[in-house]
Amino acid sequence: MTDRRVPPQETPPSEASIAEAHQERPDGGLWEHPVAILSLIVACSVLFAVLFIGWAFSF
Secondary structure, eight states, X not given: OOOOOOOTTBOOOOTTOOXXXXXXXXXXXXXXXXXXXXXXXXXXXXXXXXXXXXXXXXX
């Protein structure tokens, strides 16, 4: 029996399945967790603001 190669983007057909292979959703990578990125931006902004306020009132 020949082993058919299936591209990595497609779901391989199962035995006795009547469904067609569908395109899998690509991995979102870094953008899959926007809350973590937004939290990091907010934390850095708050830290910068605190340091700036501390520097402004130190004179």
